[in-house]
Amino acid sequence: MRFLRKAKEPGAENLDAEGAEGIGEERRRKIEGGALAHLEADIHEAGGGWVSERIWRRRREPSEGDRERRRGRVIAVTNQKGGVGKSTTAVNLGAYMAMEGGRVLLIDLDPQGNASSGLGVERRQITRCIYKALAEEVELKDIALRTAVERLWIVPSTINLAGAEIELVSAMSRETRLKTAIAPIAGDYDYVFIDCPPSLGLLTINALTAAEEVLIPIQCEFYALEGLVLLMRTIQQVKAHLNPDLEINGILMTMYDARTNLSRQVVDEVAKLYPDKIYKAIIPRSIRLSEAPSYGQPIALYDGMSKGALAYQELAKEVIENG
Numbered sequence: 001m002r003f004l005r006k007a008k009e010p011g012a013e014n015l016d017a018e019g020a021e022g023i024g025e026e027r028r029r030k031i032e033g034g035a036l037a038h039l040e041a042d043i044h045e046a047g048g049g050w051v052s053e054r055i056w057r058r059r060r061e062p063s064e065g066d067r068e069r070r071r072g073r074v075i076a077v078t079n080q081k082g083g084v085g086k087s088t089t090a091v092n093l094g095a096y097m098a099m100e101g102g103r104v105l106l107i108d109l110d111p112q113g114n115a116s117s118g119l120g121v122e123r124r125q126i127t128r129c130i131y132k133a134l135a136e137e138v139e140l141k142d143i144a145l146r147t148a149v150e151r152l153w154i155v156p157s158t159i160n161l162a163g164a165e166i167e168l169v170s171a172m173s174r175e176t177r178l179k180t181a182i183a184p185i186a187g188d189y190d191y192v193f194i195d196c197p198p199s200l201g202l203l204t205i206n207a208l209t210a211a212e213e214v215l216i217p218i219q220c221e222f223y224a225l226e227g228l229v230l231l232m233r234t235i236q237q238v239k240a241h242l243n244p245d246l247e248i249n250g251i252l253m254t255m256y257d258a259r260t261n262l263s264r265q266v267v268d269e270v271a272k273l274y275p276d277k278i279y280k281a282i283i284p285r286s287i288r289l290s291e292a293p294s295y296g297q298p299i300a301l302y303d304g305m306s307k308g309a310l311a312y313q314e315l316a317k318e319v320i321e322n323g
Contacts, residue, residue: 071186071187072103072105072186072187072188072189072190072191072192073190073191073192073212073213073323074182074186074192074194074210074211074212074213075191075192075193075194075211075212075213075214075215075249075319076193076194076196076204076207076208076210076211076213076214076215077089077090077093077193077194077195077196077215077217078194078196078204078207078208078214078215078216078231079196079198079216079217079218079224079227079231080198080199080200080204080227080230080231080234081198081219081223081224081227082198083198083219084217084218084219084224084254084255085217085219085252085254085255085283086110086195086196086198086217087110087114087115087118087195088118088254088283088289088293089215089217089252089254089283089312089315090106090108090115090193090194090195091106091115091118091119091195091293091298092289092298092299092300092308092309092312093193093215093312093315093316093319094106094152094191094193094298095149095152095298095299095300095301095312096298096300096312096313096315096316097190097191097316097319097320098149098150098151098152099149099150099151099300099316100316100317100320101151102151102189102190102191102320103151103188103189103190103191104151104152104153104189104190104191104192104193105140105144105153105154105155105185105188105189105191105192105193106119106152106153106154106155106192106193106195107130107140107154107155107178107182107192107193107194107195108129108130108154108155108156108157108195109130109157109161109178109194109195109196109197109203109204109206109207110157110161110195110196110197110198110203111157111158111159111160111161111162111164111197112157112197113156113157113158113159113161114195114293115154115157115195116154116156116157116158117293117296118292118293118296118297118298119147119148119149119152119154119296119297119298120147120148120295120296120297121145121147121154121156121296123156123157123158123159126156126158128142128143129143129155129156129157129158129160129161130143130155130156130157130161131157131158131160131161131164133155133177133178133181134161134164134168134177134178134181134206135164135167135168137180137181139181139184139185140155140181140182140184140185141184141185141188143155143156148296148297148301149298149300149301153189161203164202164203165201165202165203168202169202174202174206175202175205175206175209175242176206176209176210176242177206178194178206178207178209178210179206179209179210181210182210194207194210194211200230200231200234204234205234205238205242208234208235208238208242208243208246209238209242209243210243211243211246212245212246212247213246213247213248213249214235214246214247214248214249215249215250215252215319216228216231216248216250216251216252217252217254217283218251218252218253218254218266218270219254219255220253220254220255220256220257220262220263220266220267221255221262221263221266222262222266224266225266225269225270228270235248248277249319249322249323250277250278250279250318250319250322251270251274251277251278251279252279252281252282252283252315253266253267253270253278253279253282253283254282254283255283255284255285256282256283256284256285257284257285258284267282279315279318280314280318281311281312281314281315281318282311283308283311283312283315284307284308284311286306286307286308288302288303288306288307288308288309289306289308299312300312300313
């Protein structure tokens, strides 16, 4: 059964199309004073040197027999800093990948459940969520819900997931619970996206252990770039001890404001450090992107011609071409 919110209210299309927030002078002075310069060495030390080239795979339409044999791409969308656009990216990228013809499963691994509500799931009416798969080994196929987007399913999250990290501390194979849950259904989907919580705890470790690729959204601000150091170290540790196949799929710049020097300088810095990893698509600050979750819709359904929608459509094409 689906629990979907009501469709966009009439007249919503007449709201202001796009908007942006300014950046304070104090933050500008930090950049002008060279505050970004010291990060380069730290980021390389934290893992910049080990990041390998993207894995290029041939894309083709699978037959039914081939679908049973092969495993879909499992991509963790993660950044330990909150408010950088993880859930927005997971929802909208997943929607566009489904609209491009892929079968997509989105796993909401964040107790806040933003990806679930962003796809119209009424969390208060959910009887089964990802917590059941991790703690009670319920199969994901029995939890996944259809969404308003054809070929897009979601495994929802509820507040019950908040206690999972404590409950799993003493559990056997606690880091591989999600990997075990995904294994039986990975061949049923072309893409499995995991929306991670804003932390580097056990839930995120489960996601990185289950995934083959990592997509890192970074807000175009100085402090978001600082957090990249710690994230790279964590990915390196997971790669060394739990998941040697883990690769960085790409770095996505989000909440870009073309009116500020700060946004441009952060993009330039990341491009300098990871020239082969940064996506060409850049997600702008957008009122439309902020409004869409309140209607339980991805931006493709809410306002498919907005700047944010076009940016995520370009991102989807890049992920397909580079996969």
